[in-house]
Amino acid sequence: MDDIDAMFSDMMQEMDLLTQSFEAEIVSVPLPKPSSIPDPQEMNFSIGFTDLNASLHDMEDNDLDALMADLVADISATEEKFATDRDAFKGSAPVASIPSQPQSNFSLQASADTSRPATSFNSIAAQPPPPTSTPSKEELEEQMKADKIKLALEKLKEAKVKKLVVKVELTDGSSKTLMVDERQTVRDVMDNLFEKTHCDCNVDWSVCETNPDLQTERGFEDHENLVEPLSTWTRDTENKVLFQEKKDKYEVFRNPQNFYLWKKDKKSLTDMKDKDKEQLLEENFCGASVIVPDLEAVLYMKEDGKKSWKQRYFLLRASGLYYSPKGKTKASRDLVCLVQFDNVNVYYCKEYRIKYKAPTDHCFILKHPQIQKESQYIKYLCCDDERSMTLWVTGIRIAKYGKQLYDNYKAAVRKAAGSATWANRTIQTSSSASTPSPTPKAKAANGHAPQPAVETKGPGNQTSFPEILPPPPPDPMLPPPLSAPSSTTNVNKIPPPPQFPQSSFPPPPMDDMPPPPPPPEDELPPDFMPPPPPSLTSYGGAAPPPPPPPPEPLSSLPPAPPAPQNFASAGGAPPPPPPPPPPPAPEPAAHRPPGTIRKVAPSPPQRTTAQLTAPSGGDFMSELMTAMHKKRGQQ
C-alpha cells in the first residue's frame, strides 16, 4: 500500500514536472528557472502529457519509468531534495500525505483555481487531526488512501486542463506574461490584460497572433479559446501574441453601411444616419440567419503551388468563398467553391509584394489554423486596395462566425462601458483610502503600486488630492491587480461582496487595524507550510464544509477578498475623504491575503507558483513584498 502512496506522489510530481517541461517547450516565454525545493509540489498541471488518458496502469508500467529517467536527468537536484522531504514525511503515514496537501492547497490558493480546490478541501477535511496521531490508524489509512486515489484522479482530470504561460507583447514594446487556462476565452484573457495594462478598455483592443514565416496576422475573436490555437504552434516558433488596438475588429458594427452597402457612393455612406445603421445591423444580424455582405469583385489568386497570380471574379456567400470560372455566368449553380470556412481562418498578410510577387500588398490568406508554414493548402488572395481587403476579411469573418461576432461586440461594448464606471468608482476608493491618514496611505500606495509612477505620486495625493487628477487614473487600476492573483479563475470580483461577511476574514482585518501586522504575522511566519491549514480549517469551519461548494468560496477566499473589500467600502461609504476608519480596515485586509501568498512565493522563485502569480503581475508580487517589508519595518 505504501507503494501505491509512493507511486501516486511520484506521479503527481511527474505531472508537475512534465508540465513544466512541456510549457517550457511550447511557449516562447522566459520562465523563471525551475529550481529548488517546492517544485515538485507545484500544482500547475498544464499538461504536455501525451497519454494522459492512458490507464494508470500503463503509466506505472512504462511511461513513468521512462519519464522519470528523463526528468531525473533534468532536475536531479530537485528530485533529491524532494526525496529527502518525502522520507521525512514518511515517518507517519498520515502525516506524510498531509504536508504535501496543504502545500498543494496553498498553491491552489495562489492559482485560485476553481475546480481543483474542491479536492484539496476534501482531503483536508478528511484529515482534521493531522498533527496528533489518531487511534484507528488503519481505518484512517484506508480512508486516506481512498481520498488520495480520488485526489490523484481528480488531479489527473484537472491536469487535462491545459494551461499555457503566454507572453503578450504590447504596443510599446514591453510585454506581459500571463497564464492562460484552456477554458479561458480571449475575452477573459483580454479582461486580464486590461487589468494589467491600465489601458482604456475600448472595443478595439484585440489579441492577435503573428506568424513571421507566413508574414500573417490575425486577431483572435473574443469567443475563441486562446490555448487551442497557441498549442498548434511549432516548438521553435517565432510566432507572437500581440495585444493591440485593431480598428477593423468591430468596424462592421460601427459602420455597417461600409460593408453592407459598399456599392453605394462614398458620400451617402459617410452621411449615414445612426438610425439607419442600427436598422442595417438589425436586418443583417438579428434575423433568423446572419446575412453576409454580398461581396463580389475581381481578386487575384495565387494558384496552388504556382508563382503567378490570376484574376478571378470572386463572390462571398454564407456557405463559402466562390469564384466564377471563365466563360461561365455568375449564376449560383455555375460557381466554383474555392473554400468553405468551417476549417479555415482568415489572416491578413504583410508585404506579399516582395515575398510572393503579389500585385499589391493588400493580401489575405485562408488556411487551417494548424498550418504554420508555406503550403499548397493555403489559399492566397490579393485585393486592389486596403478597403477591399478589409471588406473581404470582415465578410469572411461574418460568414464564419455569424451572430457570435455581434454578441462579442456587444459584450465588448458592455465591458468598455463598465470599465469606465468602474474606474470612477475605484477613484473614489483610492481617494478614500489615501486621504485618511498618512500611514495607511503609504501602505496603500506601496501595496498597490504595480507601477512606480503611483508610488511617487502617492505622497502628493494626500495633500492636494483634488487638483492632482492624474494620480487617480493609474490608481483606479490598482484594485484589479490586487484581485489579479485570482484572475486565473474567471470568477473574481463578481461573487465577493456576499462572500465576505460569511468568510472568516472579517475578524482579521479588525485585528489588523489597531496593531496591523501582529496577528497574521504570528500565524504566518513559523514556516510556510503551516499557515495555510489554519486559515483553511478555520475557513472550513466557518463556511459550508468542504465538498460541494468549492468553487465560489475558494475562488473568493484567497485573493479575491481584497478587491471586494475595497469595493464594499467604496460602495458603502461613497464620500471619499471624511470617514477615516473604514478605509484603513479594507486596506490591511487587502494586504493580508496577498501577504499570505507572499509568504510562500518569496522564499524560492518557484516555477509554477511563480507562474501562477506571475500572470497577474510578477512585478506586482515583488512590489507587494517590498510593501510588506516596509510595513513590518515601520512597526
Place this chain on the structure above:
Amino acid sequence: MAAWDLTVTVEDLGPDAPPIQISVTSDLHIGGVILKLVEQTNLKKDWSDHALWWEQKQQWLLRTGWTLDKCGVHADARLVFTSQHKALRLGLPNGVTLKMRACFSSPVFRTVIAICRVLNLRHPEELSLLRPVEEKKKKKDKDSSEELYDLTDVPLTAGSVQALYNGMPAHFADSPKTEAVYKMLSVSLPSPAPEAIARLYRPASVVDKTHINTRWLDSSRSLMQQGIQENDKLWLRFKYYTFHDMDPKYDAVRLTQLYEQARWAILLEDIDCTEEEMMLFGALQYHIGKLSLSQDMVSSCQGMDDLESALKSLEVKMVGDSNSTDMLENMTAPELNDYLKIFRPKRLTLKGYKQYWCKFQDTSISYYKSSEDRFGEPIQQLNLKGCEVAPDVSLAGQKFCIRLLIPAPEGMNEIYLRCENEKQYSQWMAACKLASKGLTLLDISYQNEVKNIQTFLSMQRSNCAAPVAQTDDSINTLGLVSPRYHKKYKPKQLTPRILEAYQNVAQLSLTSAILRFLQIWQALPDFGTSYFMVRFKGSRKDEVLGIANNRLIRIDLGIGDVVKTWRYNNMRQWNVNWDIRQMAIEFDGNINIAFSCVNADCKVVHEYIGGYIFMSTRSRQQSDTLDEQLFHKLTGGHDAL
C-alpha cells in the same frame, strides 16, 4: 312605394330549381329580403351562414341593415342566396391537398387568418392564397390517386387560443382522420420521387419566376369576388419572407410548412444555390426525413427534443459525480485495435496500401508494424483533432476507405485508411469523425455515429442494387437534389457528396435540423425576393423588379443582373395611379421612380410592397392582435380607403 319582383336563386334548392321571385319594395332592407326568401323556400335549416351574392356586380350584400335602394338593387338584379363558407381545395406548401371550408365573403386577408387558425399556423399575415400553376396533365388516372385530406367537418373555432389535447390542438384530436391531418401538417413528408420533381414546373429564368407572382389573390377582396368557386383549388403559401417570432414550441405546423416550401423552392430551383449548398440541403433533407419517419406523432410536437437534451444533461451529470472507481474507468478510454491498410499518397509515387496494426485512442491513431509491436513505439501517431475526414466508399467495389487530411504546420497530410468491411469501416469512420471534432470514443454520440454511417451505407446499397425497391429507411438521393443534378451526377456519385455534407449535420435534432435548413435558405443571396415584370417610366424595355423585405431591386434583363437597389427605409411615399395602373415611389433625396406592371396586376405589386412595410411595423413584443386595418390601409386599393 311600388312593389316589384326580385329574382333570387337559392342554391340549397338544387341546381335545377327555378329562381324564387319575391315581391319587395325599394325600402326593404336586405335582412327583410332574406327573411322573406327563407319563408318562401319552406326549408328548415340553419341559414345563419347564408348571404346574398349579386352576380352581375360580383359583390356580396352583407349589410343587412341597408335597403335595396341604398345597395342599388333593382328589378334587373339577379341575386344568389348562398352560404358564405364553402369547401376549398387547399394546396399546402408541402404539396398535399387539403379540403376544408373557407369564407368566400370576407376579404382574402381575413379568410387566410381563419384558415391558418384551423391549421394552427401562427402569424397568418405572412401567408396568402394564389391560383395554382396548371399541372401538365399527362395521365388521367392521376386524379384518383391523389390522396385528399379532409377537414371540412371541423368547425371553425372562434377563439384564438387553442387548447392542446394530446399534443395537438383540440380540434384535431376528434378522430383518427383529423389526427392524420395534423400529422401531415406538422411532420415533414418523405422526399419526393425524382420523377415527381421532374414533372413539376421549374422556372428557368428570372422572367419565369415572375409568373408565379402574377397569381396572388387580392387580399382586400373576397374569394367569390375574384371568381373562385366552391371546390376550386388554391395554393396556400408563405408570401412575405419575414418570419416573425418563430418559436418551435408553438410553431410545429408553421415550421414544417415553411421547411416544405423552402425545400420545394430549392428542389425546383425557384431559388438559386451553389452545388455545395445543394449538397448540404440534400443532407439536411435526408436527415430530417429520417428523423421524421422515426418520430412518433405525438413526440413530434416538441417533447422529444427536450427529453433528449434532458437525458443528455443527466448523462453528463452522472459522469460528473462519479466515484473514484468510475473515474478510473473513465480515465481508461476505450480503444479500437485492428489491422488496417494505410496509404499515403505522395507526389509522383504510386505506392500501394500497406497493412499496419492500428490503434485508435483518444483522438489519435497510432500504427505499428504488427500487433506484436503494439507495446513499442508506433511508427507514427496521427492526431486527428481538427482534421478533415471524407469517405471514399464504393459498395460495388467493396472499397471502404477513409480519407484523412491532417493539418500539420507544413500543410495537410493526406492519408487513406482502408477497412475490410462495412462494420469495421463504420466504427473507424465514426471514431475519425468524432476525433476531428476533438471528441473521443467515450463520447455518447459515438454509437449513434456508427449507426448513422451504417444506415447511410445501406442506403447506398439499395441505390446501386435496385433503385426502384425502396424500404422505409432508404431514401433515393435523387429526391434530395434538383433535377439539374440528376443529369450531372449518377446516384453513385451523388451519395458520397451528400454523405460528406451529412457529416456536419448528423448530430442535429429534428427541430434544429429544420431550423438549420431554414437558416441556410435564408442566407442565400436571392432569398426572399419576389420578381415582377415591369416597365419603368421612360424606359422602352421590360425589366424585372425584385421585391424583398427591406428593399426593391431593379434587374436589367439584358445584363441579367441587379442594376439598382432602393431600400424601404429611404422611402418617402408611394402612390398608385389606378387609372393608368402605374406605381410611383418617392425616395429620400428626390429620387422618384414610376413603373407599370407588365404581367401582374398593379394591385399585387402594390400589396407586396405595402405588405412588407406592414410586416416591419410588427413589434418585437408578440401581441396576438393583428392590426388588420393598418394592413388594408397599406395594401388596399383606392376603394379600400
